[in-house]
Amino acid sequence: MYSLKDMTVILSEQFSLRIPQLDIGKGEIHIVTGANGAGKSTLLNVLALLHKPQQGSFHFAGQVVGRKAPQLQSLRRRITMVEQSPYLLQGTVSSNLAFALKVRNIHKEDRHQRSYEALAKVGMADFLKRQVKELSGGEIQRVALARALVLQPEVLLLDEPTANIDSDSLASFENLLLSLPASGMTIILSTHDKAQAQRLNGKQIFIEKGLVSRMM
Amino acid sequence: MDYLYESLQTAIQLIFGLDHEVRMAVWTSLYTSSTAIVFASLFGIPTGLWLGLSRFRGKRVLITLLNTLMALPTVVVGLLLFGLLSRQGPLGSWGLLFTPPAMILGQMVLATPIVANLVLAAVVGADKRILPTLLTLGASPLQSAIQFLKEIPFGVMAAVIAGFGRVIAEVGVAMMLGGNIRGTTRTMTTAIALETSKGEFAFGLALGIILLALALLVNLGLNFFQQR
Numbered sequence: 001m002y003s004l005k006d007m008t009v010i011l012s013e014q015f016s017l018r019i020p021q022l023d024i025g026k027g028e029i030h031i032v033t034g035a036n037g038a039g040k041s042t043l044l045n046v047l048a049l050l051h052k053p054q055q056g057s058f059h060f061a062g063q064v065v066g067r068k069a070p071q072l073q074s075l076r077r078r079i080t081m082v083e084q085s086p087y088l089l090q091g092t093v094s095s096n097l098a099f100a101l102k103v104r105n106i107h108k109e110d111r112h113q114r115s116y117e118a119l120a121k122v123g124m125a126d127f128l129k130r131q132v133k134e135l136s137g138g139e140i141q142r143v144a145l146a147r148a149l150v151l152q153p154e155v156l157l158l159d160e161p162t163a164n165i166d167s168d169s170l171a172s173f174e175n176l177l178l179s180l181p182a183s184g185m186t187i188i189l190s191t192h193d194k195a196q197a198q199r200l201n202g203k204q205i206f207i208e209k210g211l212v213s214r215m216m
Numbered sequence: 217m218d219y220l221y222e223s224l225q226t227a228i229q230l231i232f233g234l235d236h237e238v239r240m241a242v243w244t245s246l247y248t249s250s251t252a253i254v255f256a257s258l259f260g261i262p263t264g265l266w267l268g269l270s271r272f273r274g275k276r277v278l279i280t281l282l283n284t285l286m287a288l289p290t291v292v293v294g295l296l297l298f299g300l301l302s303r304q305g306p307l308g309s310w311g312l313l314f315t316p317p318a319m320i321l322g323q324m325v326l327a328t329p330i331v332a333n334l335v336l337a338a339v340v341g342a343d344k345r346i347l348p349t350l351l352t353l354g355a356s357p358l359q360s361a362i363q364f365l366k367e368i369p370f371g372v373m374a375a376v377i378a379g380f381g382r383v384i385a386e387v388g389v390a391m392m393l394g395g396n397i398r399g400t401t402r403t404m405t406t407a408i409a410l411e412t413s414k415g416e417f418a419f420g421l422a423l424g425i426i427l428l429a430l431a432l433l434v435n436l437g438l439n440f441f442q443q444r
Contacts, residue, residue: 048352069357077354087345090367099363100353151354 001026001155001186002047007056009046017042019056019212022205024188026154027181029202032190038207040190041084044157047188048081061154077104081157085164086144088132093119093143096132097150104151118150119143121176123169137164145173149180156180158189162196174199219417226418227425237398237407238422245403248316248394249384252323253331256383257376260328264335264375265361269347279336285329290322290388297322298392314395319403322389327379334378338371339364374441381434385427 002024009017017039024030024047032040045051049065049072058065060075080100089096097115106114119125122142127135135143141164148156158177165173177200180187188205191197197204206213230238267279299305301313301321312318346367350360365372383389387405394401396410404423412420 045348048348050348050351073354073356076351079352080354081348081352083345083349085345087343087349089349089363090369100355103353103355103359147353 001061003057003059004046005057007046007053007058009042009051009053011042011051015039015042015210017046017207017210017212019043019046022212022214024186026186027184029177029181029187029189029200030205031197031200031202032188032205032207033192033194033197034190034207036192039210039212040207041159042210043205043207043212044081044159044188044190047155048079048157049076077151078153079155079157080148080151080153082141082144082148082159082161084160086140088135088140088143088147091132092128093124093130093132093135094128096143097147100147100151114150115146118146121149122146123172138166138169141165142169142173152183153185155186155188158187160190160192162191162193223418223421227422230419230422231425235422237419238426240399241402241404241407241423242426244316244401245384245405248319248390248403249323249380252320252383253327253376253380255320255324256327256331256379259324260331260375260379261335261365261372262361263328263332264337265339265365267332268336268339268342269361269364282329282333282336286333288326288329290326290386291392292388293322293325294389294392297325297389301393313393314397314401316394316401318393319390319401322393323383323386326386326389327383330382331375331379334375335372338368338375342368342371370441374438377434377437377441381431381438384430384434 002022004019004022006021007019011017032043034040042051046053049060052067061078063071063075065075066072089099094115097118098111101111101114116125116128119127122145124139124142124146127139127143132140132143141161145158145161162170162173174196177187177189187202189200189202204214267275267282297318298313300307301310301318302308303313312321342364346364347360350363355363385405387409390396390401390403390406391409394403394406396402396406402410404427408420408423408427411423
């Protein structure tokens with residue numbers, strides 16, 4: 001899915017992310033680890049096509065990633081990211097899930113059915129009509145995951161997605177993630193939790209002071 | 217003191233008696249200012265949103281210019297547009313001078329920088345996660361812009377109300393571009409200026425009370441949206 005080579009992303013005078021080589025295949029799970037401030041979120045933002053690299057070659061799904069808005073928008077529609085502290089749009093859980101389907105011109109009836117199914121996957125099927133402002137931190141995280149899953153993206157980026165999820169829900173969350181690559185979805189997840197990294201058994205990407213490397 | 221008391225009594229009678237002249241002035245004010253704020257919003261809201269979300273060279277200069285335009289004296293706007301719209305001016309053939317559309321144009325020029333600046337402030341102060349969320353959900357630039365505004369409804373409403381507050385109470389543009397013509401371009405503010413100078417203090421007072429009530433309503437609205 002991704003091929004990045006000799007890439008530099010300069011965010012400020014103090015911080016830049018360097019990626020000598022990174023290849024990520026379709027239907028794989030990749031785990032990004034590293035200390036706080038090492039650049040995990042920056043790497044995920046680069047892979048979400050939100051940060052533009054200053055140097056290097058960047059291929060996604062066989063295409064060179066350029067700087068033109070129409071191409072970026074069309075490529076972004078194949079990728080979805082769930083932030084560590086996700087933002088839910090104002091309104092209901094249902095309107096959040098429907099938004100991204102609406103911008104893709106998905107028919108209203110399909111939107112409803114897909115939203116229900118995605119929420120059911122994260123154990124929140126009965127939250128469809130709930131107002132976003134009534135949700136707890138963990139519920140917001142799960143709705144954000146459902147909002148990503150409803151799009152059936154080719155790549156799912158997750159920035160420390162279990163930070164607000166309680167231990168009871170953690171196992172089902174991880175089982176859900178483990179089931180996704182079977183449909184061809186590529187999962188790239190950042191985490192602090194070494195045990196979680198082992199449980200998910202993905203390929204390891206390590207970042208130290210902005211330098212991205214592979215762990216054997 | 218009797219003079220003030222009697223004037224106040226007459227003013228209240230004029231208001232509650234729905235005096236024709238008072239109603240005409242109130243209607244002209246509301247019509248011109250409301251139309252002006254609609255057009256000012258059409259230009260000001262996208263400008264503020266664009267300035268808040270984009271990064272480009274010269275942005276600071278543009279924001280400084282917009283800040284300066286916020287403080288434009290109404291008579292200066294009136295003077296410049298008078299030059300453009302007067303018979304000898306480049307737009308003289310349009311025949312707009314001393315008509316409600318000329319007043320609307322002038323008030324729009326006054327309100328647009330206010331709306332743009334306050335929308336800009338709302339965008340800058342909004343949650344930093346909104347735009348990346350919209351982009352990662354696959355929204356186009358236009359879809360992102362529309363949804364972004366929906367995420368900051370109170371900031372946008374506060375900007376529109378503040379713009380309306382500015383134009384409903386101004387006198388320079390209405391006087392210079394409208395000409396204070398009875399029944400067509402006489403607004404509350406221009407009527408107050410004229411009638412008071414003619415010695416009709418009670419009439420001016422009646423309109424002053426209505427204007428104050430409107431200002432109070434506008435500020436109540438502004439307060440409501442700013443506290444959300």
